[in-house]
Amino acid sequence: MIPRKHHKILVQGITGKQGTFWTNAMQDYGTRIVGGVNPKRAGTEHLGVPVFASACEAAKSVPFDISIMFIPPMMAKSAAIDACEAGAKMVVCLTEHIPAHDVMEMHVAAAANGTQIVGPNTAGLVTPGECFVGIMPGFNHRVFQPGRVGVVSRSGSLGTLVCLNLTQQGLGQSAFYGVGGDPMIGTTSADAVRILDADAGTDAIVLCGEIGGSAEEDAAAYAKTMKKPVVAFIAGRQSPPGKKMGHAGAIVAGGKGDYPTKRAALERAGVAVADTPSGIPGLLKERLASSAA
């Protein structure tokens, strides 16, 4: 799913410093926040919405579609499972450094409840002109403008840079999909490309990948079947193998997940690969012009 302005959002960890800062920013932009969770503050109000003991409790009084988690790593598993069991359609999991075995348990709960998990370790989602759910500068008009280009990124900071480059060249965005920098994410790059491919408001897709794992290769396999043009950039060409480059998922190990392999897979699938982020808008305009012709 793509977050829309009518979607109702629950904020787990709403009363913390980051929860408060970003809930405020989301509300200002038009995101429909209906409630928050903090077991110690249940029954109170925060930022004009009621606070509940759990997502399951919240669901009884304020039905919601999406839950966003501002929860520390060691408590993230139970919060995510709570949101899944409460019937969330989507859980946006910002938390980095959640133990991998906990993440596996979260994915089991998501599958059992039909919940889409975005992340862990995502910066969230932005639907320019409608709402944003995450810790992205969705409210910055120099970065995000409504338009018809869907953007998928493992990294929030790189995604911000790419949207800025698109906006500077007059290309607005239909949606920004931050999938997260962890190795075991709920919504993969390929899943996000598929979601944007099915979106009537999206004409073309930009995929911001990274070295490590096989997300770009999987997305390439899907891109091969698509009519909409896809342009990609892959970060990490200069990164030495065997080193974790910040993101747990961004590591070239045993010769797998390196830059040349990913680039070749994307190009074989007909995806245009830009050498630098500033090269993306030009390639996108070329592809859009030739697909319109």
Place this chain on the structure above:
Amino acid sequence: MNFEEHAAKPLLAKCGIKVPESKLAHDPAEAGRAAEMIGPCVVKAQVPTGKRGKAGGIKLAASADDASSHAEKIIGMEIGGWPVEKVLIEAQTKIDRELYAAIVNDSATKGPMLLFSQMGGMDVEEAAEKDPNAMRRVPFSIIDGLTEKSAREAVAGLGLDAIEDQLVSTLVNLYKAYRALDAELLEINPLVITADNQVVALDCKLTVDDGAAPRQEAIVPLAAPEKRTELEAKAASEGLKYIELGGSVGVIANGAGLTMTTMDVIAHYGGQPANFLEVGGEAYTKAKTALSILLENPNIKSLLVNFCGAFARTDVMAEGVVSAWQELNPDIPIFFTIHGTGEDEAIALVKERLGIEPFDLMDDAVKAAVNAANERVSA
């Protein structure tokens, strides 16, 4: 976190997996004394990397004298870039068959996966690549764990019937260890069947999830040290991810993706990045610490600051960098490009306090930093 054999094997034994008797030795004399107690033994280099046998780091010793003379040769060797500082003196095992077993985190199924092969030993990876059937891959649920039934299916049809029960309980115990230790990878290669029909782990490779460190306090001190330069170690102790890369353009950016991208764009315009250093995520208030560590690298000839703030507020990061810059007053040029959360305040701050105009386009900032560094390198 990686664990060397001598640290990992006792953790396996605690979960009921048989391992040979062994003792750790740091010098030839200690190796000799250990061998006296153990008898005919194997002298094994302890380094957190594979291919030790091929590198000459594993030798059979019939006597204590043998053991100490092997230890003398092995200690001080370098294997896979690691200096050997200690050896494990381990009782010899009479091997009938060599198998392979591992449990890993599988990102495709987002759950644990058992790997099992009847072709254990030094070349199992190559064997599995040539013949995919040589390695059985069994994904299973983290909720149910590795059941006896799944373990039995994994070893069926390989002529292992006589030893099946023991093998199955070894695999189930391997899963118990994987789960208890928050392992990303727990591998036994070779897992041997001895001449007297025992299933014994002859080696063990263990990688524990860094994210689980807070609840694995008991084993964290047993982990092998990471291969780090002095500055990398200093950064790590400050909670910063810093990697030295050998080039001349210093990089400070927020977020792993943007930092990697900045390195790529530097190379695209003919420069070489000096480092990976990200101040994003929870580290975004540490820009000052980050800068002072980075400036200790003598190869840096120019500095590029690239902020594209999402979660990380660029005004907070810029304040840290500018304060540190004024305090340290380094003799190299600095270039900024700043966008995203808090950009107006950040740009104003850089202009006001350093008299420097940040570049609007990242490419222009990168080009300027590369040119400045290249001029200073050739000067």
